[in-house]
Amino acid sequence: MAFGAFSSGAAPGVATVQEGPRRKSRVALFLLLPGIAYLALFFLVPLISLLLTSFMAPREFGDIGQFDYAFRWENYVKVVETYLPHILRSFGYAAIATVLALIIGYPLAYFIGVNLRRFPLVQALALVLVIAPFFISFLLRTLAWKQIFADEGPVVGALNALSLMGPGDHITGTPAAVVFGLTYMFIPFMTLPIYTSLERLDLRYVEAGGDLYASPWTTFRTVTLPLSMPGVVSGTLLTFIPASGDYINASRDFLGSTETAMIGNVVETNFLILQNYPAAAALSIILMATILILVGAYVRKSGTEDLV
Amino acid sequence: MRGFGRYALAVYSVIALTFIMIPIVYTIVFSFNDARRTNIIWRGFTFDNWLQVCRAQDVCIAFGNSIIVALVATLLATVLGTMIAIALVRYRFRFRAATTLLLFLPMATPEVVLGAGLAAQFLAAGVQKGLVTIIIAHTMFCISFVVVTVRARVASLDPALEEAGRDLYGSPRQVFWRITFPLLLPGIIAAAMLSFALSFDDFIITNFNAGSTMTFPKYIYTAAARGIPAEANVIASAVFFLAIVIVIVVQVTNAARRKRLALR
Numbered sequence: 001m002a003f004g005a006f007s008s009g010a011a012p013g014v015a016t017v018q019e020g021p022r023r024k025s026r027v028a029l030f031l032l033l034p035g036i037a038y039l040a041l042f043f044l045v046p047l048i049s050l051l052l053t054s055f056m057a058p059r060e061f062g063d064i065g066q067f068d069y070a071f072r073w074e075n076y077v078k079v080v081e082t083y084l085p086h087i088l089r090s091f092g093y094a095a096i097a098t099v100l101a102l103i104i105g106y107p108l109a110y111f112i113g114v115n116l117r118r119f120p121l122v123q124a125l126a127l128v129l130v131i132a133p134f135f136i137s138f139l140l141r142t143l144a145w146k147q148i149f150a151d152e153g154p155v156v157g158a159l160n161a162l163s164l165m166g167p168g169d170h171i172t173g174t175p176a177a178v179v180f181g182l183t184y185m186f187i188p189f190m191t192l193p194i195y196t197s198l199e200r201l202d203l204r205y206v207e208a209g210g211d212l213y214a215s216p217w218t219t220f221r222t223v224t225l226p227l228s229m230p231g232v233v234s235g236t237l238l239t240f241i242p243a244s245g246d247y248i249n250a251s252r253d254f255l256g257s258t259e260t261a262m263i264g265n266v267v268e269t270n271f272l273i274l275q276n277y278p279a280a281a282a283l284s285i286i287l288m289a290t291i292l293i294l295v296g297a298y299v300r301k302s303g304t305e306d307l308v
Numbered sequence: 309m310r311g312f313g314r315y316a317l318a319v320y321s322v323i324a325l326t327f328i329m330i331p332i333v334y335t336i337v338f339s340f341n342d343a344r345r346t347n348i349i350w351r352g353f354t355f356d357n358w359l360q361v362c363r364a365q366d367v368c369i370a371f372g373n374s375i376i377v378a379l380v381a382t383l384l385a386t387v388l389g390t391m392i393a394i395a396l397v398r399y400r401f402r403f404r405a406a407t408t409l410l411l412f413l414p415m416a417t418p419e420v421v422l423g424a425g426l427a428a429q430f431l432a433a434g435v436q437k438g439l440v441t442i443i444i445a446h447t448m449f450c451i452s453f454v455v456v457t458v459r460a461r462v463a464s465l466d467p468a469l470e471e472a473g474r475d476l477y478g479s480p481r482q483v484f485w486r487i488t489f490p491l492l493l494p495g496i497i498a499a500a501m502l503s504f505a506l507s508f509d510d511f512i513i514t515n516f517n518a519g520s521t522m523t524f525p526k527y528i529y530t531a532a533a534r535g536i537p538a539e540a541n542v543i544a545s546a547v548f549f550l551a552i553v554i555v556i557v558v559q560v561t562n563a564a565r566r567k568r569l570a571l572r
Contacts, residue, residue, distance in 0.1 A: 025399065025401055027395075027399070028395045028398075028399035028401045029401075030391075031391040031392065031394055031395035031399075032391070032392055032395045032401070032407065034388055034391065035388035035389060035391055035392040035451055035455075036392070036407060036410065038388055038447070038448065038451065039410055039411070039414070039448065039451060039452075040410070042426060042429075042444055042445070042447075042448040043410070043413070043414050043422070043425075043448055044410070045429060046422075046425035046426045046428065046429040047421075047425050049425060049428045049429040049432055050421070050424060050425040050428050050429075053428045053432075104324050104327075105324075107317055107320050107321065107324070108320070108321050108324045108325070110317070111317050111318060111320070111321035112321070115314065115317065115318070124559055126321075126325065128552065128555060128556070128559075129325045129328060129329060130325070130328065131555070132328065132329065132332055132548075132552070133328060133331075133332060134505055134509070134551075135505070135547065135548045135551035135552060135555075136332050136335060136544050136545070136547070136548040137335075137509060137524065137525060137528060137544045137547075138509060138511075138525075139511060139525050139528040139529055139532070140331075140335045140528060140536070140540065140541065140544050141331040141332065141335065142331075143528070143532060143536060144330075144331035144332075144334040144335050144338075145331055147334070147348055148330070148331075148334065150348070152349075184327075184328075184331070187324075187327075187328060188328070216313070237416070241416060241417075241418055242418060242419065244418060245418025245419055245420040245421065245512075246418075246512075247420065247512070248511065248512075248529075253529075253532040253533045254532065263420070264418070264420045264512070267420050267424055268420070268515070268516075271424055271427065271516065272515070272516065277428060277431070280424055281424065281428060284420060284421045284424045284425065285421075287418055287420065287421060288417060288418065288421045291416070291417075291418065292416070295416060
C-alpha cells in the first residue's frame with residue numbers, strides 16, 4: 001500500500017493502471033462477499049437442491065408430494081419417455097421464434113442504428129417504441145393478441161369473410177399462434193443488442209466495400225454482418241433461452257392449447273399442481289443442461305467468447 | 309443502400325414498430341371499455357375504470373404487493389450488485405473467473421429453472437411461501453443485471469478524479485461519497501430502474517415462490533381463464549405512461565448534461 005501511494009504520487013499515469021491490484025484485498029472481500037454469498041445461497045444451492053430433488057423416490061406409504069432422497073436416475077428415463085414431444089416442441093418453437101425475431105429485429109435495428117443517425121430525435125423516439133413493451137405487463141400484451149386472434153375476433157372474422165378459413169378453424173391454440181406470441185414477446189430483446197452494435201458501426205468500412213466494387217449484398221455479408229455479430233449473438237441468446245423455458249404463450253389460457261404445451265408448462269403442472277417434484281426437477285435439469293450445451297456450442301462457433 | 313432499398317427498409321421498420329405497438333394500444337384502449345364482467349368485447353367508452361380503479365379490490369391488493377416487492381428487491385439488488393460491480397472493475401482477486409461465471413449463470417438460466425430450484429429449496433427447508441420468498445427470488449435474479457449495468461459505468465470512470473480527491477487529503481470515505489458515488493449515480497439509477505421493471509413484470513419465478521400471495525402479473529395469470537377486469541388494464545396503462553414519462557425525462561436530462569459537458 002505504501003509503495004502504491006508513493007508510485008501514484010510520482011507517476012500518476014502509470015499508477016492508475018497498477019492501482020487496482022495493489023489495493024487491499026480486504027476491501028474487495030467486503031464488497032464481494034454479501035452479493036456473492038446471496039447468489040450462492042439463493043442461486044447455486046437451489047440448483048443443487050433441484051439436482052438432488054430430481055433423483056428423489058416417492059416415500060413408502062407416503063402421501064402425494066412426499067419424497068425421500070435417493071438416487072433414482074430412472075426419473076430421467078421416465079420424464080424423457082413421457083415428455084419427449086414437449087421437450088422437442090420447446091426447442092423447436094424457441095428456434096423458429098428466434099429466427100423470426102431476427103428477421104424482424106435486424107432490419108429494424110439497422111434502420112434505427114444507421115439510417116436514423118442523422119435524425120437523433122426520431123432515433124430516440126423509435127428506440128422508445130422498441131422498448132415500450134417492457135413497460136406494460138407482458139401477460140396483458142399476450143392476452144391482447146389472444147383476443148385479437150380469438151374466434152369471435154376481427155382477424156378470424158376477416159379471414160372467414162375471405163373464405164381463407166373455414167368455420168371450424170381456429171388461430172388460438174395452434175402451434176403457429178404460440179410461435180407468433182414468442183416471436184412478438186422477444187422482438188425487443190433481439191433488436192436492442194443488434195442496435196447497440198450497429199449504432200457504433202463505422203460507415204467508412206461500408207463505403208470502402210462499395211469503393212472496392214463489392215455489391216451491397218457482398219458488403220453486407222463481409223463487412224456489416226460480421227461487425228454486428230456480437231449484437232446478433234446476444235440477441236439470439238436473449239431470445240432463445242427464455243423462449244425455450246416460457247410457458248405463458250403455450251398456456252391454454254393464453255395462445256396455446258394442450259397440444260402446444262412446452263417444458264415450462266409441464267414443469268409448472270408437475271411442481272405446483274401434481275406435486276410430482278422429482279419429475280419437475282428432472283425436466284428443469286434437462287432444460288438447463290440442453291441450453292448450456294447448445295449455448296456453449298453456439299458461442300464457440302460464432303467466435304464471440306467475451307460475452308460476459 | 310440507396311434509393312429503393314432505403315425506402316423499403318423505412319417501410320419495413322414502420323410496419324415492425326406498428327406491430328410492436330398493437331397489443332400495447334389494445335391494452336390501453338380497453339382500459340376505457342365500459343365492460344361489466346369480462347373485458348373482451350368493446351361496449352363503449354368510459355372513464356369509470358380509471359376513476360374507480362380499486363373497485364376491483366383484488367387488482368389493487370395485487371398491485372400493492374407488486375410495488376412492495378419491486379421496491380425492496382430493487383433496493384437490495386442495487387446495493388449488492390453495485391458493490392460487486394465496483395470490486396470487479398477495481399480489484400484483482402482470486403476466483404475472479406468463478407465470480408464472473410456465478411454472475412452470468414442466472415442470466416443464462418431459464419426462469420422456470422430458477423423458480424423451480426428456489427421453490428425446491430424452500431420446500432426442503434420448510435419455508436412458508438409469501439411476500440418474503442418472492443422478494444428473495446426477485447433480488448436474486450436482479451443482482452446480475454445490476455452488476456452488468458453498473459460495471460460499465462465504473463469502467464468508464466476516470467481514476468484521476470478519485471486520485472485528485474486523495475491528493476487533497478480526502479479520506480477514503482470522503483472520496484467515495486463525494487466523488488465516486490455521484491459519478492456512478494446515473495449508472496446506479498439506470499440499474500435500479502431496470503431491476504424495478506424486471507421485478508414488477510416477473511411472473512414465472514414469482515409463480516413458483518408466491519404461495520397464495522398475489523402479485524399483479526400473478527393476478528392476471530390466474531384471472532386469465534375467467535376474464536380480466538378492465539381495472540387491470542387501467543393499472544397497466546398508468547404504469548406504462550409513468551414509465552414512458554420517466555424514460556423521456558431521463559433521455560432529455562442526459563442530452564442536456566452531455567451538451568453542458570461539451571460546452572466546457
